[in-house]
Amino acid sequence: MDTPTPSAAPPDAAGLDLAALAAANLTPVLGRYFERSWSHGEGHRLYDTAGRAYLDFANGIAVSVLGHRHPRVTAAIHDQVDRLIAPMAAMGYAEPTVRLARELATTLPAPLDSIFFMNSGSEAIEAALKLARRVTGRPGIIAFRGGFHGRTFGAASITSSNPNYRQGYEPFLPSVYLTAYPSVYRDFAGDEERAVEVAFRHLRDLFHSTISPEEVAAIVVEPVQGEGGYVPAPPAFLRILRRVCDRHGILLVADEVQAGFGRTGRMWSFEHAGIVPDVVCMAKAIANGLPLSAMASSRALQERWGRSAHGTTYGGNPVACAAGLAVLAEIRDRDLVANAAARGAELAAGLRAIAARDARIGDVRGPGLMIGVEFVTDRATREPDGTTCEAVIQRCADEGLLVLSCGVQHNVIRWIPPLDVTPEEIAEALGIFGRVLAAVPAAGAAGA
Numbered sequence: 151m152d153t154p155t156p157s158a159a160p161p162d163a164a165g166l167d168l169a170a171l172a173a174a175n176l177t178p179v180l181g182r183y184f185e186r187s188w189s190h191g192e193g194h195r196l197y198d199t200a201g202r203a204y205l206d207f208a209n210g211i212a213v214s215v216l217g218h219r220h221p222r223v224t225a226a227i228h229d230q231v232d233r234l235i236a237p238m239a240a241m242g243y244a245e246p247t248v249r250l251a252r253e254l255a256t257t258l259p260a261p262l263d264s265i266f267f268m269n270s271g272s273e274a275i276e277a278a279l280k281l282a283r284r285v286t287g288r289p290g291i292i293a294f295r296g297g298f299h300g301r302t303f304g305a306a307s308i309t310s311s312n313p314n315y316r317q318g319y320e321p322f323l324p325s326v327y328l329t330a331y332p333s334v335y336r337d338f339a340g341d342e343e344r345a346v347e348v349a350f351r352h353l354r355d356l357f358h359s360t361i362s363p364e365e366v367a368a369i370v371v372e373p374v375q376g377e378g379g380y381v382p383a384p385p386a387f388l389r390i391l392r393r394v395c396d397r398h399g400i401l402l403v404a405d406e407v408q409a410g411f412g413r414t415g416r417m418w419s420f421e422h423a424g425i426v427p428d429v430v431c432m433a434k435a436i437a438n439g440l441p442l443s444a445m446a447s448s449r450a451l452q453e454r455w456g457r458s459a460h461g462t463t464y465g466g467n468p469v470a471c472a473a474g475l476a477v478l479a480e481i482r483d484r485d486l487v488a489n490a491a492a493r494g495a496e497l498a499a500g501l502r503a504i505a506a507r508d509a510r511i512g513d514v515r516g517p518g519l520m521i522g523v524e525f526v527t528d529r530a531t532r533e534p535d536g537t538t539c540e541a542v543i544q545r546c547a548d549e550g551l552l553v554l555s556c557g558v559q560h561n562v563i564r565w566i567p568p569l570d571v572t573p574e575e576i577a578e579a580l581g582i583f584g585r586v587l588a589a590v591p592a593a594g595a596a597g598a
């Protein structure tokens with residue numbers, strides 16, 4: 151696959167110590183993976199302010215899925231900026247917004263044909279929660295432990311991938327119930343069948359002891375948990391969940407914010423299970439970096455929600471939608487979903503070969519280009535090893551490769567290369583990762 155040709159570094163960024171400048175006025179609240187200052191991006195490389203190139207397998211957390219300064223996306227943005235920037239959601243119709251809704255609908259299975267645009271993943275989740283309550287007339291929302299759905303109050307109410315996302319914010323949205331996710335490796339040592347059985351036992355217990363299914367508006371699930379540690383739900387789990395929702399008139403909401411847009415080797419990660427959710431939330435990759443998100447459902451469902459039951463000022467702004475159209479065209483024209491599947495298989499095979507030689511890696515998992523590599527202090531106990539994981543990530547960056555962690559214990563490296571990553575880049579990244587692992591001492595070793 152071709153990536154855009156590199157250009158010279160913009161001269162204005164060279165040598166700036168942005169971290170020092172930020173210390174004065176930029177919020178100290180935001181967490182960061184790196185204390186590095188970035189100048190620009192070109193193709194699959196990110197450049198720091200000293201002009202050093204890094205192979206970017208982080209992509210702003212699975213956002214710039216076509217890499218940086220992609221010619222088609224950049225041209226679409228420039229063209230739209232020259233025509234119309236202002237959002238037209240309340241004014242009428244803007245061409246890129248209407249066209250993107252149509253294009254997105256063609257990527258979704260029937261009957262999901264109606265798109266509500268917003269600006270962030272959290273907002274898409276908020277919309278799904280509001281829709282579910284209003285349409286069903288029921289209060290209950292069920293979500294899964296270890297899930298991450300965002301930082302706004304509704305989204306945070308169903309988030310439990312880290313106590314820091316919840317601490318000090320109680321009380322959350324009422325009538326939210328968290329239940330067990332089938333975490334096959336961590337909780338069941340790889341026994342998928344048992345993971346599914348136990349997860350449904352917990353759900354049944356919840357229905358019997360706490361909230362009747364007839365009081366539940368929605369079940370919200372990440373088909374592959376993202377922030378919680380790159381944990382794919384077994385397809386059988388999602389299929390049974392679909393049946394449970396059908397039986398009780400509960401809306402099944404798939405959070406595809408991180409796993410969607412081809413990342414898992416299918417356009418939508420729920421496709422691996424052959425199910426159709428009632429509502430799909432998407433964001434991140436949708437506009438390769440511009441703020442845009444969407445909630446999709448059938449038109450009939452949103453008609454029941456009702457006119458002006460929800461709204462937005464910026465959602466579906468024409469510039470982000472023009473970028474979104476270019477992203478979808480590029481995914482289609484270059485068959486990038488298939489590329490994600492093929493490159494993902496190469497990457498997973500390479501990571502498994504490395505794991506076979508290194509007992510600090512307990513598990514390599516995940517579909518397509520959404521792969522988690524879990525570090526443990528001991529394969530038998532599966533005790534999480536966040537220390538080694540963090541050391542490996544920082545050392546990889548020193549060696550010119552950007553990868554990020556995830557997981558409740560920050561002990562999983564998530565591999566999320568761009569969708570148009572090449573075999574050469576996969577090999578380059580695996581080479582760096584292998585060398586770094588050899589150089590990072592085992593946690594607890596002298597000098598570690």
Ligand SMILES: Cc1ncc(COP(=O)(O)O)c(C=O)c1O
Nearest residue numbers: 270271272298299300376407408
């Ligand atoms: C699965 C999932 N849902 C929702 C969100 C929230 O998206 P945002 O940060 O754009 O609000 C995220 C963000 O990482 C996510 O991974």
